[in-house]
Amino acid sequence: MRRYLLPVLAGLVLGGIVHIVTTLAMPQLALDNAFVRLSKLGPANSVQFLPDATPEEAIIPRADPAFINAVCRYNLDAGVLKVRVPTSADYTSVSFYTRRGLAYYSINDHAAGQRTIELQLMTPAQRAALPEDEEITRADRLIVESPTTEGIVLIRGFVREPGNRTRVRERLANVSCAPES
Amino acid sequence: MRITAILLAVAVGVVSGLGLTWLASAGALGFGTVKIGAWTTWPKSGTPEADPYSRAFYARSGELPLGSTDGIAFTATADDNGAALNGRCDIHIAGRMPAARFWTLTLYDGQGRLIENASERHGYTSAEVLWKPDSQIEIVLATRARGGNWIPTGGRERVSAVLRFYDAPIGLTGRSSNTVELPAVWQEFCP
Numbered sequence: 001m002r003r004y005l006l007p008v009l010a011g012l013v014l015g016g017i018v019h020i021v022t023t024l025a026m027p028q029l030a031l032d033n034a035f036v037r038l039s040k041l042g043p044a045n046s047v048q049f050l051p052d053a054t055p056e057e058a059i060i061p062r063a064d065p066a067f068i069n070a071v072c073r074y075n076l077d078a079g080v081l082k083v084r085v086p087t088s089a090d091y092t093s094v095s096f097y098t099r100r101g102l103a104y105y106s107i108n109d110h111a112a113g114q115r116t117i118e119l120q121l122m123t124p125a126q127r128a129a130l131p132e133d134e135e136i137t138r139a140d141r142l143i144v145e146s147p148t149t150e151g152i153v154l155i156r157g158f159v160r161e162p163g164n165r166t167r168v169r170e171r172l173a174n175v176s177c178a179p180e181s
Numbered sequence: 182m183r184i185t186a187i188l189l190a191v192a193v194g195v196v197s198g199l200g201l202t203w204l205a206s207a208g209a210l211g212f213g214t215v216k217i218g219a220w221t222t223w224p225k226s227g228t229p230e231a232d233p234y235s236r237a238f239y240a241r242s243g244e245l246p247l248g249s250t251d252g253i254a255f256t257a258t259a260d261d262n263g264a265a266l267n268g269r270c271d272i273h274i275a276g277r278m279p280a281a282r283f284w285t286l287t288l289y290d291g292q293g294r295l296i297e298n299a300s301e302r303h304g305y306t307s308a309e310v311l312w313k314p315d316s317q318i319e320i321v322l323a324t325r326a327r328g329g330n331w332i333p334t335g336g337r338e339r340v341s342a343v344l345r346f347y348d349a350p351i352g353l354t355g356r357s358s359n360t361v362e363l364p365a366v367w368q369e370f371c372p
Contacts, residue, residue, distance in 0.1 A: 007186040011193025018198025019205075026206055026237035033240045055297040062244050062293045064345055066285045066306045090308075091283055091347060095227075095248035101239045103227045106248020108348055110282070147229070154245060158283060158347065160308035162301075 027100040034060055035073065035099045035152060044075045047155075047177050049169070066160075068168045072153040072177035074121065076146060081121040082180045083153055088171040091158035092117070098148040105144050112142075119144050120180070121153070153177055206237040219366040220255035220344065227251065242293075252281075252347040258339075260366045266341060268296075268324065268334030270371040274342060275319035276364035281349030283307050288322055288332045291339030298333040305330055318364070342366075 027033070037059050041048040050059055050069040063069060074081050085094050087109035094117055095106040107117060119142035127145055155175050157168040205212045213234030214221045223235035227249035231239075239246050247254050257274075259265050266272055268290075278284055287304035290296050295303045310318055310330050320330040322340065334340055344363065351361055 003186075004189065007189040008193055011190040012197060014190060014194025015197030015201065018194055019201040022199060022202040023205060023233050023237050026202070026233075027240040030240035030243075032243050034243050034245045037243050053295055055295045058294065060245055061242055062289060062343065064285055064343075065287060065295060065303050093248070093251040093347075095245070095251050097245060100236070101245060102229060102231060102236060103246050103248045104229045106227065106250040108250055110348060111250055152245070156251070158306075160283070160306055 044073045068157040070155040078179045080180045084176045085117040088157045095154045097152040099150040206241045219257040220363045222255045255344045258341045268337035268340040270368040272322040281346035283347045290337045296335040
């Protein structure tokens, strides 16, 4: 029995290393993450509505059914993206995720303090390339820096009771997410 | 003999390492989570500082975590005594809710899907729930219809409840935070 002790102990140490490496690699290796799931909905740099989750199907698992969800999968290779979200009467939020599903920024209607959340999404390099004076005139505009070229913008409108669904959806129909012209 | 020892070490390493990652990334081991009563959450999952376990969990499940300015989500898969939530029991969720602009409570089956029912009732929002006079709530998850706040469980053997607070000043410190009070969860009339 004793002669197995050392190999087993060595194996457990190795197991610890395997665990750490595979956990850290999981976001890169996951084949069915949110970005991949959403790519079935439509092309990048455009707005798509997530169909309401049903018992049979949900594109994003465990999303809150009390919300209307719109997504814009983006690729900033085409240039800076402009995102415009009219807020609804109850609660509206805009969240940003990297391709790997990391939430790096979010804002809601209260924090934005306006009837329309308007912002520009760009990479750090694109921001650095902004002409200096332009940066000053844009001080009142919201600039969001994406750590990755690709990612997800998730726009959510709260439906306080089922009867309000259509109204919230109509309000969010005016969401835009497109390269700046 | 030497070869056997090396093979044994490698086998133990691969199996234990992958097994641990498999369980941890399914959220089954509680690595990286904060527990408050029956409720668990991945703190910082909605920020760039999210820890590796929470990143692995969300990448594997395909879910998108709530952004930190958006809200915070707490999941209960067991009651206050640690017994798994069983949709054939009467599950009570009752108490006071922390301050938030809105909250929602949603019921899912063991696979994280909504549960089919005739009234299309999958949860409650704070705007539609019936409040008690002392600003407490009580929601019952059960198979059979009843008055008050009721969410049908469809008799599923495993269910989970997710409580989400939006635009809420909920800060978490430490692994078992006592700064936030969440409703109690208990079960009765189990078959």
